[in-house]
Amino acid sequence: MTTFEDIQIQCRDNYILSGRYYPSKSNTKHSHPILICPATGITKNFYHSFAEWLSEQGYNVLSFDFRGIGDSLHGRIKDSKASIVQWGQLDIPAAIETLLTKTGTEKVIILGHSAGGQLLGIVPNYEKVAKVVAVSGSTGHVKGLKGRTKILAPLMFKAIFPLARYSIGYGPTNAIGMGENLPKDVAKQWAQFCGKSGYIINAIGHSVHVNDNYHEKISAPIISLWSSDDEIATEANVKDLLRLYPNSQTHMIELNPQAYNHKAIGHMLMFKKSHQNLWSIIENELHIN
Numbered sequence: 001m002t003t004f005e006d007i008q009i010q011c012r013d014n015y016i017l018s019g020r021y022y023p024s025k026s027n028t029k030h031s032h033p034i035l036i037c038p039a040t041g042i043t044k045n046f047y048h049s050f051a052e053w054l055s056e057q058g059y060n061v062l063s064f065d066f067r068g069i070g071d072s073l074h075g076r077i078k079d080s081k082a083s084i085v086q087w088g089q090l091d092i093p094a095a096i097e098t099l100l101t102k103t104g105t106e107k108v109i110i111l112g113h114s115a116g117g118q119l120l121g122i123v124p125n126y127e128k129v130a131k132v133v134a135v136s137g138s139t140g141h142v143k144g145l146k147g148r149t150k151i152l153a154p155l156m157f158k159a160i161f162p163l164a165r166y167s168i169g170y171g172p173t174n175a176i177g178m179g180e181n182l183p184k185d186v187a188k189q190w191a192q193f194c195g196k197s198g199y200i201i202n203a204i205g206h207s208v209h210v211n212d213n214y215h216e217k218i219s220a221p222i223i224s225l226w227s228s229d230d231e232i233a234t235e236a237n238v239k240d241l242l243r244l245y246p247n248s249q250t251h252m253i254e255l256n257p258q259a260y261n262h263k264a265i266g267h268m269l270m271f272k273k274s275h276q277n278l279w280s281i282i283e284n285e286l287h288i289n
Helices: 044-056 084-103 147-167 184-194 199-203 235-242 273-284
Strands: 005-010 016-022 034-037 061-064 108-113 129-135 222-227 250-255
Touching (some): 005 084, 016 044, 016 084, 034 044, 034 084, 044 061, 044 273, 061 084, 084 108, 084 199, 147 184, 184 199, 235 250, 250 273
Parallel strands (some): 034 061, 034 108, 108 129, 129 222, 222 250
Antiparallel strands (some): 005 016, 016 061
């Protein structure tokens, strides 16, 4: 039985994104729908089981692919003009409006995974976001990384991406087990933003106009939920993200894999069926006090 509706999301620049809408399957319906914003290079398919589960808990849910990724890639990836800034300024705003229209509500809750929880500060309709729950949410600053990723990230950012940009025309992340291949400007901005503290704040005054910086205007509560074995969303990098929102009530929740009978959680496993015992912890943070 189909549990979702395939929908198209039209952005302000007329770019079309591919989305999936999961209507609530419970008599108990929550007042705010959930917008799942994906991690860098991760498609909406990755969140399917979790989105189904949320709909069973009484939520209306929308997931989507950022431009240049998955079903929102039109044409050859080497020809894609997509960028992370466009994800924040065009894609997320369009997804918000689509979900509000679909549900007849006034505000959404963003459930952002990694990059999906890092971009609210450049989202022009931020006032339509009631809350952000950032799973594995941090700035990903290279100096705050741990383990193997601390070694591999500089190699990827400073060598692989620049060489690939001019040789094959895109970021070859699929070959190194990091999701879908990335449009060249997505790869370039990812390297730039993670090279300094603050992630997207580094775009302000450059690829983002100073008037389009909304970090200090945002007052919606922001929760960051991460695992102690996450090599990207480390405690230092989580704090680095939350400091960008001085007028928001922020909260940090660290999970220990062993406490939940897991060998690992890391950056990606919270949404897997194998880790379904963590889903209620995430869902609990979706409530508006």
